Amino acid sequence: MGGTGESNRELVKDLAPSAFFRFFAEIADIPRASGNCGAMGDYLVAFAEARNLGHVRDAAGNVIVRAKARGTASTSGVILQAHQDMVANKIPGSGHDFARDPIRFVREGDWLRADGTTLGADNGAGLAAILAILDAADLVHPPLEALFTVDEETAMTGALAVRAHQLRGETLINLDSEDYGVALVSSAAGATHSLRLPVLRAGGAEGPLGRVVIGGLKGGHSGTEIARGRANAFVLMARFLADAAARGVGFGLCAFDGGPVPVADNAIPSRAEAVLMFDTERRAEPLGRLASEWETVFRNEYRVADSGIRVSVAAGGGPAPAPIRAKSRDRLLAAIRLMPFGVVRFARDGEAEKKPYRDLLVETSNNLGSARLETDAAILRTLTRGSVRSRLEETTGRIETLAKLVGGALRKENHFPGWETAHPRGRVQRLFADKGWKLVGVHAGLECGVLVEELRRAGRTLDAISVGPDIAGGHTPEERLRIGSVEPFWRDLVATLAEL
Ligand SMILES: [Zn+2]
Numbered sequence: 001m002g003g004t005g006e007s008n009r010e011l012v013k014d015l016a017p018s019a020f021f022r023f024f025a026e027i028a029d030i031p032r033a034s035g036n037c038g039a040m041g042d043y044l045v046a047f048a049e050a051r052n053l054g055h056v057r058d059a060a061g062n063v064i065v066r067a068k069a070r071g072t073a074s075t076s077g078v079i080l081q082a083h084q085d086m087v088a089n090k091i092p093g094s095g096h097d098f099a100r101d102p103i104r105f106v107r108e109g110d111w112l113r114a115d116g117t118t119l120g121a122d123n124g125a126g127l128a129a130i131l132a133i134l135d136a137a138d139l140v141h142p143p144l145e146a147l148f149t150v151d152e153e154t155a156m157t158g159a160l161a162v163r164a165h166q167l168r169g170e171t172l173i174n175l176d177s178e179d180y181g182v183a184l185v186s187s188a189a190g191a192t193h194s195l196r197l198p199v200l201r202a203g204g205a206e207g208p209l210g211r212v213v214i215g216g217l218k219g220g221h222s223g224t225e226i227a228r229g230r231a232n233a234f235v236l237m238a239r240f241l242a243d244a245a246a247r248g249v250g251f252g253l254c255a256f257d258g259g260p261v262p263v264a265d266n267a268i269p270s271r272a273e274a275v276l277m278f279d280t281e282r283r284a285e286p287l288g289r290l291a292s293e294w295e296t297v298f299r300n301e302y303r304v305a306d307s308g309i310r311v312s313v314a315a316g317g318g319p320a321p322a323p324i325r326a327k328s329r330d331r332l333l334a335a336i337r338l339m340p341f342g343v344v345r346f347a348r349d350g351e352a353e354k355k356p357y358r359d360l361l362v363e364t365s366n367n368l369g370s371a372r373l374e375t376d377a378a379i380l381r382t383l384t385r386g387s388v389r390s391r392l393e394e395t396t397g398r399i400e401t402l403a404k405l406v407g408g409a410l411r412k413e414n415h416f417p418g419w420e421t422a423h424p425r426g427r428v429q430r431l432f433a434d435k436g437w438k439l440v441g442v443h444a445g446l447e448c449g450v451l452v453e454e455l456r457r458a459g460r461t462l463d464a465i466s467v468g469p470d471i472a473g474g475h476t477p478e479e480r481l482r483i484g485s486v487e488p489f490w491r492d493l494v495a496t497l498a499e500l
Contacts, residue, residue: 008105012112015483017490019132024481027124027131028103033088036099037061037150040084044148047131060161061150071140071498077169078428078500079145079462080133082126082176083152083159083447087475090117094477111472113480121471121481123152126175129493140498145169152176152447153475156416159447164458167451171428171500173493174448177468180485183432184466185425186441187449188223188362188385189418191396192265195380197335197408199328199373201321205252205277209318210284212237212274212291213259216308219270222367223385223444226268227343227360229305231298233258233272234371238336240294240311241274245330249287250279252323256332256373263370265383272371277323284315324373332378335406339380340366344395347387347441362443364391366399385443387418419449419464426463431496437467467493 008028012021032040044063048055054066063084069075088098094116104115113119130146133139145167149158177184214237218230237256244251257263259273278284295311302309324332347363364386371380382399386392396412403410421441422429433439448464455462469489470482 008102011105011107016487017132019135020128020486020490023131023135024124024128025105027127028105028120031099031101032084032086032120033098034085034151034153037084041148041150044084047134051134053134056166058161058166060158062158062162063148064166065134065146065148067134067141067144067146069141069143072142074142074500076171076500077143077145078141078497079147079167079169079172080130081147081149081172081174081447081451082130083123083149084127085151085153086120086122086124087118087153089476091477108480110482110484111480112483114477117477118475119479119481121479122178122474123176125469125471125481125486129175129490133494133497139494142497142500143169149447156445156447156450159450160416162451162454164455164460167455170460170463171426172448172451172462172464173428173496174446174464174466175468176447177466178471178474179468180470180482180489181437183429183437183439184442184446184448185429185439185464186387186421187419187446188387188443189389189392189449190383190385190416190445191392191412192381192383192414193396193399193410193412195335195382195399195403195408195410197332197378197380197403197406198376199324199332199378201375202252202323202325205322207252207277207279208281208284209254209316209320210251210276210278210287211314211317212240212276212287213271213312213314214240214309215271216310217268217270218306218308219268221444222266222268222369222383223365224442226365226367226443227362229342230268231302231306231309232341232368233269234336234368235339235341236298236309236311237272237274238333240291242330242333242337243294244287244290245333247290249283249290251276251283251287252326253329253332253373254320254323256371256378258370258372265367265369265381267369268367269369275317275320277320284313288313321375331406332373335378335380335402335408336368336371338402339368339382340395340398341368342366345391361387361441363387364395365443366395385445387420387441387443389418416445417449417453419446419452422463428463428465428496428500431499432465432467432492435492435495437492
């Protein structure tokens with residue numbers, strides 16, 4: 001891998017701060033896609049050993065490196081945190097192998113990006129900053145614990161495995177933010193549920209088949225993009241099919257899912273497909289006309305937020321499973337239409353009253369991430385987020401009530417804790433605010449929330465903040481780091497460490 005490593009290092013050698021960019025180029029050589037952090041962990045252990053720094057690697061793969069205070073008598077420890085893994089995404093046709101190949105840098109003006117892949121600035125920028133701090137001989141700082149977690153991008157399994165006794169620090173600086181000058185100081189809790197609705201199939205039914213596809217939706221992240229008001233493909237499909245049934249189009253529902261597009265609890269669904277069995281040959285054509293009427297309705301409703309919606313009906317196809325009975329079908333469509341979707345409530349505090357609508361923080365939301373018809377049941381999966389615990393519980397309570405009303409059962413699958421705004425502000429938050437940083441909350445889960453909650457359960461409070469340089473296009477092959485934002489970010493970070 002020498003060749004690429006050399007050219008990456010060559011490309012950043014004139015950039016400042018030089019230690020940051022030297023480590024940023026060095027870790028670009030190390031494969032570290034989520035689920036594959038072994039080599040990165042080895043690198044961190046070797047880094048600590050080469051510098052005689054205390055270190056542990058826990059069973060989850062998290063690495064903690066300790067450094068003594070330098071140039072200060074402060075004994076109150078600071079935890080610096082970044083995640084080892086990166087999202088593995090590339091352009092179609094790219095031959096990049098994330099298990100083996102180094103990331104190749106490309107410089108474009110003030111931006112550093114990769115050649116057809118994610119750059120790994122999320123969270124390579126955080127890793128490089130911490131390594132540069134631990135490597136420096138001239139920085140003033142209190143006792144440091146560098147916490148390098150694994151697999152943040154999939155399910156935060158690394159952060160969730162950290163136990164309070166592993167950490168001594170009283171302050172947490174997480175380096176996984178993507179906006180220079182804007183620090184995160186609160187995050188939302190989340191809960192995933194699956195609603196299982198038993199269905200009965202009408203055995204022996206026969207008839208011509210048809211396929212309905214609703215596509216062209218933008219989708220997006222169910223937390224940070226939920227306020228954009230985009231459509232949910234499953235909800236549109238349920239509205240369309242319920243209307244077709246109400247108008248007397250005789251059809252049974254054989255299959256219902258997202259089609260070939262992958263679904264995820266934390267993604268707004270962008271496509272829905274249904275396979276129908278008609279009672280007579282003459283149904284596909286009128287249903288096609290109804291589809292174009294609904295396409296017009298949907299495009300009008302979403303003309304700003306989601307303007308490319310398509311609804312299409314095609315006759316034929318097969319073979320298909322037997323259709324579910326009309327009563328099962330109507331219950332499934334009702335459950336999808338009644339499911340809370342999108343923003344349930346915006347945060348309204350004194351500050352929010354003065355803000356323009358687009359700047360409001362979402363307080364509670366729900367995403368119906370997948371809806372799938374199996375042999376004897378339909379499975380609906382939801383991810384509910386909220387920064388006020390009681391309102392999040394009220395929303396999941398409504399989903400539970402809905403499940404009962406339609407004859408289904410709700411199961412809680414997963415939960416991640418929120419990070420509530422500290423009143424009054426902690427010291428590290430005030431130090432960044434004093435340097436002109438805006439302190440904001442985010443409607444998504446952060447590792448900070450997980451760590452703050454773990455220490456809270458152990459009776460300790462953690463003064464926490466999340467900061468970083470400018471990164472755009474995260475999680476896509478467009479991911480890029482704004483070179484000019486690194487120096488001021490670095491300056492504020494090391495100044496804050498000296499003040500702590
Ligand atoms: Zn990240």
